[in-house]
Amino acid sequence: MNTHKKPVIFCDFDGTITENDNIIAIMKHFQPAGWEQIVEKIMNKEISIRQGVGDLFALLPSEKKQDIVTFAIEQARIRDGFEALLQYCQQEEISFYVTSGGIDFFVYPLLAPYPIEKEHIFCNGSSFEGETIQITWPHACDAHCTNDCGMCKTKIMRSFDQAAYDRILIGDSITDFAGAKLADLVFARSYLKTQCEKEGIPYIAYEDFHTVVEALKTRKASASVKPSV
Ligand SMILES: [Mg+2]
Ligand SMILES: [Zn+2]
Numbered sequence: 001m002n003t004h005k006k007p008v009i010f011c012d013f014d015g016t017i018t019e020n021d022n023i024i025a026i027m028k029h030f031q032p033a034g035w036e037q038i039v040e041k042i043m044n045k046e047i048s049i050r051q052g053v054g055d056l057f058a059l060l061p062s063e064k065k066q067d068i069v070t071f072a073i074e075q076a077r078i079r080d081g082f083e084a085l086l087q088y089c090q091q092e093e094i095s096f097y098v099t100s101g102g103i104d105f106f107v108y109p110l111l112a113p114y115p116i117e118k119e120h121i122f123c124n125g126s127s128f129e130g131e132t133i134q135i136t137w138p139h140a141c142d143a144h145c146t147n148d149c150g151m152c153k154t155k156i157m158r159s160f161d162q163a164a165y166d167r168i169l170i171g172d173s174i175t176d177f178a179g180a181k182l183a184d185l186v187f188a189r190s191y192l193k194t195q196c197e198k199e200g201i202p203y204i205a206y207e208d209f210h211t212v213v214e215a216l217k218t219r220k221a222s223a224s225v226k227p228s229v
Helices: 022-030 035-043 049-057 062-075 082-092 104-111 153-158 174-182 190-199 209-223
Strands: 006-011 095-103 121-127 134-136 165-171 185-188
Touching: 006 153, 022 035, 022 049, 022 062, 022 095, 035 049, 049 095, 049 134, 062 104, 082 095, 082 209, 095 104, 095 153, 104 121, 153 165, 153 174, 165 174, 174 185, 174 190, 185 190, 185 209
Parallel strands: 006 095, 006 165, 095 121, 165 185
Antiparallel strands: 121 134
């Protein structure tokens, strides 16, 4: 690790900050016909994440808004150690960004109890104006990304020059993989872990954020040991 680089964390939301994927939880609960096939197509990369997530929410009527929002917020559990990680970042002056492919109506309320500036939270938007829910894409891919991500994590990461920043990614799934290839350090669980293994991308496994804090401390300690001349 280059100690002159400023550390910045890009942390996924669904399945990372929250224990489960909230989009999947919503689909499992409300069971709109056809949702499982759409998820399968996303995982098989037959359709892009933007297309798939848009199609999933288009299955849900806008008039169910209140039920869906309430359910999403009530079912979510924040992963253990999240507060400790935020505290550590504050103490060590590590910038912390939430880079989420999730939707505004559950991401912002679930993060509201934590000291994270709104400008540091990136996620998709939503509209309940039409007959079915429409997902809006305020952070879609730029010319450098052809993944059609929906919320483009690599676009956000690229805005932090790799020569100046030590880019740390925390994630769990398919939406984190492109970012993992850009990162200086990857924390992975679940699908992302398997994928990093397959592609030979080094990672640190985590199941809670205490593990992440410990690994960051160890890494900092080993980086600050000056080689003897
Ligand atoms: Mg995730
Ligand atoms: Zn993208």
